[in-house]
Amino acid sequence: MSELPMSELVVRDLQRSFGGVQAVGGVSFTLRSGDLLALIGPNGAGKSTCFNLLNGQLRPDSGSVRLDGTELVGLPPRRIWALGVGRTFQITATFASMTVAENVQMVLLSRARRLFGLWRPAAAQFREPALALLDRVGMAAQADRPCGVLAYGDVKRVELAMALASEPAVLLMDEPTAGMAPAERLALMALTAELVRERGLAVLFTEHDMDAVFGHATRVLVLDRGRLIAEGSPEQVRADPRVQSVYLGGEA
Amino acid sequence: MSFLLVQALSGLATAATLFLVSSGLTIVFGVTRIVNFAHGSFYMVGAYAGWSLIERFGGTPAGFWGSVAAAALAMGVLGAAMEIGLLRRLYRSPELFQLLGTFGVVLVVQDLTAWAWGPEDLLGRRAPGLKGSIDILDQPFPLYDLVLIGLGPLVLGLLWLLFNRTRWGTLVRAATQDREMTSALGVDPTRLFTGVLFLGCALAGLGGALQVPREAVTLQMDVAIVVEAFVVVVVGGMGSLTGAFLASLLIGQLQAFGILVFPQITLVIVFLFMAVVLVLRPHGLLGRAEEVPPTAPATVTVPLSAGRHAGVWALALLAVMAAAPLVAGDYALILLTEVVILALFAASLHLLIGLGGLVSFGHAAWFGMGAYGSALLVKHLDAPMPLALAGAPVLAGLGALVAGWFCVRRSGLYFAMLTLAFAQIVWSIAFQWYAVTGGDNGILGVWPSAWAAGKAAYYWLTLALCGGALWLLRRAAFAPFGYALRAGRDSGLRAESVGIDVRRFQWMAFVLAGTAAGLAGGLYAFAKGSVFPTLLAVPQSVDALVMVLMGGIQTIAGPLAGAAVFHLLESEVMSMTDWWRLVLGLIIIALVLVFPKGIVGFLSGFRRRA
Numbered sequence: 053m054s055e056l057p058m059s060e061l062v063v064r065d066l067q068r069s070f071g072g073v074q075a076v077g078g079v080s081f082t083l084r085s086g087d088l089l090a091l092i093g094p095n096g097a098g099k100s101t102c103f104n105l106l107n108g109q110l111r112p113d114s115g116s117v118r119l120d121g122t123e124l125v126g127l128p129p130r131r132i133w134a135l136g137v138g139r140t141f142q143i144t145a146t147f148a149s150m151t152v153a154e155n156v157q158m159v160l161l162s163r164a165r166r167l168f169g170l171w172r173p174a175a176a177q178f179r180e181p182a183l184a185l186l187d188r189v190g191m192a193a194q195a196d197r198p199c200g201v202l203a204y205g206d207v208k209r210v211e212l213a214m215a216l217a218s219e220p221a222v223l224l225m226d227e228p229t230a231g232m233a234p235a236e237r238l239a240l241m242a243l244t245a246e247l248v249r250e251r252g253l254a255v256l257f258t259e260h261d262m263d264a265v266f267g268h269a270t271r272v273l274v275l276d277r278g279r280l281i282a283e284g285s286p287e288q289v290r291a292d293p294r295v296q297s298v299y300l301g302g303e304a
Numbered sequence: 305m306s307f308l309l310v311q312a313l314s315g316l317a318t319a320a321t322l323f324l325v326s327s328g329l330t331i332v333f334g335v336t337r338i339v340n341f342a343h344g345s346f347y348m349v350g351a352y353a354g355w356s357l358i359e360r361f362g363g364t365p366a367g368f369w370g371s372v373a374a375a376a377l378a379m380g381v382l383g384a385a386m387e388i389g390l391l392r393r394l395y396r397s398p399e400l401f402q403l404l405g406t407f408g409v410v411l412v413v414q415d416l417t418a419w420a421w422g423p424e425d426l427l428g429r430r431a432p433g434l435k436g437s438i439d440i441l442d443q444p445f446p447l448y449d450l451v452l453i454g455l456g457p458l459v460l461g462l463l464w465l466l467f468n469r470t471r472w473g474t475l476v477r478a479a480t481q482d483r484e485m486t487s488a489l490g491v492d493p494t495r496l497f498t499g500v501l502f503l504g505c506a507l508a509g510l511g512g513a514l515q516v517p518r519e520a521v522t523l524q525m526d527v528a529i530v531v532e533a534f535v536v537v538v539v540g541g542m543g544s545l546t547g548a549f550l551a552s553l554l555i556g557q558l559q560a561f562g563i564l565v566f567p568q569i570t571l572v573i574v575f576l577f578m579a580v581v582l583v584l585r586p587h588g589l590l591g592r593a594e595e596v597p598p599t600a601p602a603t604v605t606v607p608l609s610a611g612r613h614a615g616v617w618a619l620a621l622l623a624v625m626a627a628a629p630l631v632a633g634d635y636a637l638i639l640l641t642e643v644v645i646l647a648l649f650a651a652s653l654h655l656l657i658g659l660g661g662l663v664s665f666g667h668a669a670w671f672g673m674g675a676y677g678s679a680l681l682v683k684h685l686d687a688p689m690p691l692a693l694a695g696a697p698v699l700a701g702l703g704a705l706v707a708g709w710f711c712v713r714r715s716g717l718y719f720a721m722l723t724l725a726f727a728q729i730v731w732s733i734a735f736q737w738y739a740v741t742g743g744d745n746g747i748l749g750v751w752p753s754a755w756a757a758g759k760a761a762y763y764w765l766t767l768a769l770c771g772g773a774l775w776l777l778r779r780a781a782f783a784p785f786g787y788a789l790r791a792g793r794d795s796g797l798r799a800e801s802v803g804i805d806v807r808r809f810q811w812m813a814f815v816l817a818g819t820a821a822g823l824a825g826g827l828y829a830f831a832k833g834s835v836f837p838t839l840l841a842v843p844q845s846v847d848a849l850v851m852v853l854m855g856g857i858q859t860i861a862g863p864l865a866g867a868a869v870f871h872l873l874e875s876e877v878m879s880m881t882d883w884w885r886l887v888l889g890l891i892i893i894a895l896v897l898v899f900p901k902g903i904v905g906f907l908s909g910f911r912r913r914a
Binding site for chain 1: 776779780782783785788790793794795797798799801803805809812
């Protein structure tokens with residue numbers, strides 16, 4: 053196996069409030085290449101806010117996010133993307149009026165800075181690499197179907213291919229398996245784990261499905277009311293009494 | 305000093321009328337999320353109905369005020385009827401359909417009003433008991449205007465009581481904030497919406513009827529007032545009643561004093577004010593972010609396709625078109641020239657709507673700017689035709705560069721309103737800057753060079769230039785640029801998160817569309833030999849929208865078919881009747897309700913089924 057580039061996303065004391073309610077209060081963690089880090093917590097714990105702070109959709113009140121030393125806070129999402137932080141969304145968002153392959157081609161075109169082309173047809177550009185990526189996520193057979201008519205689980209896989217197309221160092225996946233059947237879920241998590249190993253990705257994902265979390269995550273972060281209450285290996289976190297009380301609804 | 309005071313007071317009187325009309329518009333918008341273009345029609349018909357009633361019963365104060373109230377109530381009933389007959393079917397449609405559908409009503413009402421009351425301006429009698437004026441610091445001021453000034457705050461107070469002290473009003477407020485929630489509460493939204501339309505249109509009718517003693521009742525007052533009311537509602541914050549009041553006051557003063565300082569460009573000041581407010585406070589003075597209408601779920605799941613053998617078909621069509629002068633007479637050639645020009649105009653708008661999801665309600669600005677650009681070059685600089693034609697797209701493109709920077713900052717309805725505002729600015733310059741543009745008289749004598757003076761020669765020139773431009777637009781649509789534009793429309797969030805600067809692409813599309821429309825405009829000026837402010841006016845923008853809609857939004861060939869059908873309808877059918885507005889209005893309403901996918905979309909759907 054060739055030497056993979058090492059990347060490090062360092063999150064320090066991230067804070068964000070909405071009208072007096074602290075959604076994320078002082079979250080710190082480090083994400084490295086090869087990590088498949090799960091961010092879990094009950095509804096409203098601040099997971100999605102956390103994600104939106106990391107990819108620049110929201111601006112934190114304070115704190116820092118550094119990718120290999122470069123400060124990301126204050127940059128717009130597309131700049132953060134260009135620096136190597138890809139993301140998939142909780143509610144699937146693809147370009148519904150394009151085919152599956154064209155969705156991936158768009159990302160490749162964007163990465164190659166060829167979007168301002170006014171002449172050569174887009175459908176013919178980067179088609180081979182797009183098909184290769186779709187093959188990797190098992191969607192090559194549906195490459196020419198419109199994205200708008202795909203089954204939910206398939207859209208999630210297209211999103212993964214789109215995220216991979218930008219060759220990110222860090223991948224943020226917001227509930228990658230939400231709405232999928234159990235067998236599909238495990239397959240997608242297995243695929244993600246494989247990609248992490250194969251490409252030296254650093255993945256942070258949120259998930260409700262505990263099988264997915266404890267089956268594949270290398271480490272787990274537990275968020276409750278905007279704060280990290282536990283961090284460690286899946287076994288350590290599972291055994292943590294604070295985590296159990298949060299999830300079982302007992303007294304903290 | 306006293307003069308300024310009187311000027312301020314007359315600004316307040318204007319503000320009162322503006323508030324009456326725009327409060328109705330904003331209430332209707334708040335609940336139904338529809339920008340009702342026909343709102344001004346209720347104002348106009350309210351004035352006509354008020355005039356008739358006042359002529360008959362208005363001799364006594366009781367008769368006068370009773371007539372005003374009756375006219376207002378009648379407009380409320382008509383508004384409720386429109387809700388039941390039309391709006392109800394449009395709540396889930398994209399905003400383009402809502403704006404166009406209600407504009408169809410504008411056209412229908414114009415003709416029906418002309419039929420009922422005749423085309424002449426009507427002068428009403430003065431309000432009994434309020435005929436004189438009083439001296440304010442030695443300056444006379446009409447008593448009636450003083451009453452109007454008091455009426456504004458009174459109506460605001462009454463509306464406040466209605467919305468805060470009655471169950472119905474509370475429900476309306478709830479629906480304004482969250483429509484889904486209200487239906488979850490078990491309130492029948494249909495009846496609520498009908499009631500809201502009654503109230504909104506009654507307010508417009510009240511505003512109209514109250515104008516009878518002040519100014520002549522004319523067939524032009526509908527569009528004039530509704531555009532002003534749009535400005536008030538957008539400046540105040542869409543759906544905000546207090547915002548509308550505040551904005552009415554500001555705009556009333558702006559008009560009252562603007563006319564002293566810059567009598568030529570009062571309209572420009574008002575629209576510039578709106579553009580500045582929108583850039584500084586995107587949701588208006590008192591609007592809230594939540595009030596922004598979510599763009600109707602215009603999810604497009606059909607990939608844009610060129611169609612099979614599109615290239616072959618296009619070449620075949622071009623060959624047939626190029627051969628037309630061999631068989632067609634002069635009249636047919638003139639018609640064909642215009643069709644080709646309008647096809648480019650429609651296609652340029654389609655670039656914005658079909659690919660970018662950007663509904664421009666002022667695309668005529670760039671068409672007209674191109675036309676005026678050519679005409680001005682010919683008239684003031686004696687430019688030869690080729691130079692004047694080259695100037696048209698350049699001028700329009702530059703205009704679109706500036707306006708686009710503002711417009712793409714906002715999306716959905718606000719984008720539509722901003723483009724409308726810019727078109728009105730350009731229109732008012734053409735209309736009011738008499739020395740340069742000739743105002744209402746336009747510019748005459750814009751004829752082609754000798755080598756292109758023949759009907760066939762000019763037709764070939766038009767075909768070559770428009771054909772070339774259409775081909776370029778088509779290439780752009782299927783190139784990465786067109787895809788990036790669609791990506792921003794399909795999912796702005798996703799587009800930004802894969803490095804696509806959505807706004808930049810929209811801006812670029814705006815400039816490209818403006819440039820293409822400018823070329824069409826330049827060609828149109830030479831085809832007609834003259835230009836008039838109507839080339840820049842709202843109806844011209846609406847014509848383009850109708851062409852795009854007729855052809856079908858999700859097809860590349862659509863705008864071409866739409867332009868051809870529309871222009872033939874306009875010149876062959878509508879010219880046969882004096883009631884062309886009625887015909888066109890009904891066509892628009894039918895399009896919006898029955899053929900939302902346009903001709904090409906309808907045909908291909910038909911073929912797929914067969």
